[in-house]
Amino acid sequence: MTTRAAPWGQGSPDDHREDPRPRLLPYHRLGHADPEHRWWKPLVELLLFGAFYLVLAIVFGIVWAVGLMVSRGEEALDEIFLGPAELEIMDPAIFFMLFFSLVLMIPALLAARAIMGPRPAGLLLSVTGRLRWGFLGRCLLVALAVYAVGHAAAALVEYALLGPPAAPRPVEGFWWLIAMIVLVVPLQCAAEELVFRGYLLQTVGRWLRRPVFAILLPVPLFTFGHLYDTWGLLAVAVMAVVAGYLTWRTGGLEAAIALHVVNNVIATLFGALGLADPDAEESSWIALVISAAMQVLFAWLVVRAAGRRGVEVTRTVHPPRPPVLPVVGHVPGGHGPGGPAGTDHLPGGWICPGPPACPGRRAEPVPGPGTQRLP
Structure with missing residues (x-):
């Protein structure tokens, strides 16, 4: 049910219910794939998401605290939260708590979407209703190559201006951190993209048709969720705009996830190496x-690359079929539940002989030898 037509190309309007033609929906308009779409549904979805996430976070917090006290002693919680002025992010226990707590947004949001629609819930991932693993893998390779070249160039400039860089000094618990960087950080990035470029883009797209609003309106929420100075916040905002544009332009979250994953993995890896x-x-x-x-x-x-490979960027949604109307009596040329034309039809039988009786008008009984009337 997809098409490779670009979301800015020709097609029938994507928000006219009465239009009998198929609609081409870009990613941010996929909420309109649901024939039961209502403007208030994303708000209820948000409430459900918050409730599910709160429950999961409380359960995870209890399990994490018990595990920490078992492994480090009963005073571990006081030492972490009451000792230093700031949490030590490179402490493996703190790292896991901070990053995995964000991963819990994935099941919470998918559960809310499964209840409120549209279905399949995979429409949060792409216009195909699933994660396009091949495209995700290619995006990861491109992001790794770009970041490798970029950081190498930055290192050469730093070397020319400031001299040799400092030698790596792995932090305590380095290998635990490496395991979590490989296993947890990608899920944390996917969770944030699912919320900020998935749910929020599609929520704005339910109300506003132009993609620029869906891309830009969620940016402040993502930006001010980070604690940086002005330059750091601007960098986060640029990433949010680029990720939102890629989500709309490629019809899914894969490119945004790849960019986020490579960015965060490299940043946390540098931190683990000191x-x-x-x-x-x-x-x-x-x-x-x-x-x-x-x-x-x-x-x-x-x-x-997406243009060359014909990556799907819109979803073709066909209008719902018109209801089949019940008829009573003989309909010329039709075949009802009781047999061919000319036979008796009981009240309430379903028949659709074609225009003008179907769609949109009730077929009237035609007088004849096969007509029965209710007493």
Whole structure:
């Protein structure tokens, strides 16, 4: 049920229920794939999502706290939360708590979507109703290549200006962190994309047709969820815009997930190696320019590759079939439940002999030898 036509190409309007033609829905308009779409459904979905997430977070917090006390002693919680002024993110226990708590947004949001629709719930992932693993893999390779080149160039400039960089100094619990960087961080990135580029884009798209609103309106929510200075917040905002554009332009979350995963994995890996301070809240305009350049280059390469490979960017949604009307009596040329034309039909029998009786008008009984009347 997909088409490779571009979302900005010709097609029937995507928000006219009475239009009998199939509609081509871009990603941000997939809420209209549900024939029972109502403007208030995303708000109820948000309430359900919040309730499910709160329950999961409480259960996870209890399990995490018990596990921490069993492994480190009964005073571990006091040492972590009452001791230092800030949490030590590179502490494996803190790292797991912070990142995995965000992963819980995935089951919470999918459960809310399964209740409220549209279905399948996989429409949160792409216009095909599923995660396109092959496309995701190609996007990951492109992002790795772009970030490798970008960081190598930044390292050469730093070497030329400041001399040799500091040697790696792995933090305590390094291998535990590596395991979580590989297993948990990608899920954390996917969870944030599912919420900020999935749910929010499609929610705005239910109310506003133009994609620019769906891309830009969620940006402040994502940006101010991070604690950075002005330059750092601008870098986060640029990433949010690029990820939103890619989601709309490629018809799914795969490119945005790949960009987010590579960005976060490299950042946390540098922190685990002691090459960067993961708690730092200050940035610079140079870091903003470098990160923005890598993200824009990634977007350009992915959009070109998606166009060459014919990646689906819209979903074809057919209008619901008109209801079949009950008729009583003989209908010329028709075949009812009781047999061919000319036979008796009981009241309430279903028949659709074609226009003008169907669709849109009730077929009237035709006088004849086969007509029965109710007493």
